[in-house]
Amino acid sequence: MIGITGATGQLGQLTIKNLLNKIPADTIVSLVRSPEKAKQLNPGIEARAFNYDTPETLEHGLHGITTLFLISGSEVGSRLPQHTNVINAAKKVGVSHIVYTSLLRADTSKLALAEEHKATEQLIKESGIPYVILRNGWYSENYLQGVQAVIDSGVLAGAAGYGRIDTATRNDYAEAAAVVLNHVSQHVGNVYELAGDASFTLQGYADAISAATGKGIAYQPMSPDEYQHFLTDVAGLPAGLAGVLANSEQYAKEGDLSGSSNTLHELIGRATPSITDLIKQAI
Template sequence: MIGITGATGQLGQLTIKHLLTKESADSLITLVRDPGKSQAMFADVASRHFDYSKPDTLTDALTGITTLFLISGSEIGQRIEQHANVIDAAKRAGVKTLVYSSLLRADTSSLMLAEEHKATEQRIQASGMDFVILRNGWYTENYTQGLQAVLDAGVLAGAAGYGRIDSATRNDYAEAAANVLTDISAHKGNVYELAGDASFTLQGYADAVSAVTGKPVHFESMNYEGYKQFLQDVAGLPEGFAHVLADSEHHAKDGGLSGSSDELHRLLGRATPSLIEVIKQSL
């Protein structure tokens, strides 16, 4: 039995869809805060209430699950404790293998996001359970979800300078996760560095948007503080989230969002889509 946490989130939904092409619905269980929402999405898949912040409820919810996909939580700053709650409950419940969605080079990355992932990985590895770590790179959607605003303004703002970004789509990472989860014995003990095949800079992204749409897009390079303020004032993001994105792009200048590994390609058995393809799909 495979359990998937965060199954109603963006990565979780896509993972379930890929799993259902490989496994029967009765071999899956979604572990979510709102089982009714999950049932509306995946009517044939059983769902259990699961809240990372309520440790006393987690062990029972994991009963009968042999492989658990722990999708990292969204509450930055609280994830070390939340993930520890899940890992400890999984061990008590007799989960055999834990698969975790981490961050590219979490053990050495300078991104502020890395700290919680690194601590989670260490706890998993010390738990005694079999594990697979999926160190996901940057999501291409972090850029394409704001594509219309870029086109309207004719400007792409960013703090990554000319650092290279080896992103992939959520769908790519979800499909890779499903491939691992359905052939778990072949992957136990592995830590995968997952990055897309098509590397680009923000200038390259602006040029690609222009090429696809025929509209001129200028790349405006900013420092960390300027970009953080832009994300708050123009994009309307909360200060904490703006800090995370600005920090990530700031470190991208020094390779923080790049990766030379072909492990995502190998897990998928195909190349990840080109930047041009993803932009076209996003329009």
């Protein structure tokens, strides 16, 4: 039985979609804050109450689960205590395997996001539960969701300089997760560094939007502080999210969002789509 945390989220839903191409629905359990919402999204899949912040729900939710797909929490700054609760519960009930979504090169990355992932990886290893770590790179959607705003303004702002970025879509990462979950014993002990096949710079991204739309798009490099203010004051993002994105682009300039292997390609058996193709789809 495979339990998927955060199963109503975007990555969780895509993972379930890919798993259903491989295994029966009755071998999957959604572990979620709102079982009612999960049942509406996936009527044929059992849904159980599972809240990272309420340890009393966790052991019951994990009963009978052999493989746990621990999708990292979305609340930056709260992830480590939340993950600790889940790992402790998994150990108590005898979960056989944990598959965890981490961050590209979490053990060496300078991104602020890396610390909680690095600490979670260590907790999993210390738990004694056989594990697989999926170190996901940057999502293509982190850029694609802002395509229309860039087209409207004619300007792409960013703090990544001319550093190369290797992205893949959520579905690419979800497909890799489904491959691992379906035959988890074949992957135990592996730490997979996952990133897209084709890298791009923000200048290249601006040029690709220009080519797809016929409209000139200017790339405007900014300092991390300038970019953070741009995200809050112009784009209207919450301060916390803006800080995370600005920090990430700061180190993307130094190559921290660039992959160096074709592991994702090998796991899913195909190339990941280029940013140019994804832009065309988005518009």
